[in-house]
Amino acid sequence: EFKEAFSLFDKDGDGQITTKELGTVMRSLGQNPSESELQDMIYEVDAD
16 A cells, blocks of 8 residues: 555656655645645655
8 A cells, every 4th residue: 555655656656756746746635835845744754
């Protein structure tokens, strides 16, 4: 399940989720996060 969810965010399949990819998904869900908010979201969950 986690791999499937991750692949929805990782549009180019490189194993990483960029702020652009996350922003695209968030906007498709009706949200409008700023670049700073996207960076913070990724920073909070990024293990490396």
